[in-house]
Amino acid sequence: MTALAPRTGFNWMQVSWDAPNSVRATRCAYCDEPFGVKDIPLILWRPDGWAAEFCADCVERWWGMRR
Numbered sequence: 001m002t003a004l005a006p007r008t009g010f011n012w013m014q015v016s017w018d019a020p021n022s023v024r025a026t027r028c029a030y031c032d033e034p035f036g037v038k039d040i041p042l043i044l045w046r047p048d049g050w051a052a053e054f055c056a057d058c059v060e061r062w063w064g065m066r067r
Contacts (some may be wrong), residue, residue: 004044006062020049028055030062 016029027034028041029052035041041053042063059065 004063007064010062015052017046017050017052020051022051025051025053028053028058030054030058033057 014030016032018025018029025035025041033055035053035055039056041055042059042065043051043053045051054062
């Protein structure tokens with residue numbers, strides 16, 4: 001299994017985490033841009049249930065995954 005890790009320069013302190021009982025995000029947890037119609041966000045969860053959703057642009061930029 002390969003661990004998922006962002007590229008060098010990613011700032012975890014910039015991530016906006018949503019509480020476990022929150023509604024789904026409408027904006028990227030990193031760049032704060034609204035999700036587009038074609039965005040399939042990357043969703044990360046912390047062990048305590050908090051979640052962060054990232055837009056396709058941030059996923060490509062920071063994780064190297066293409067849309």
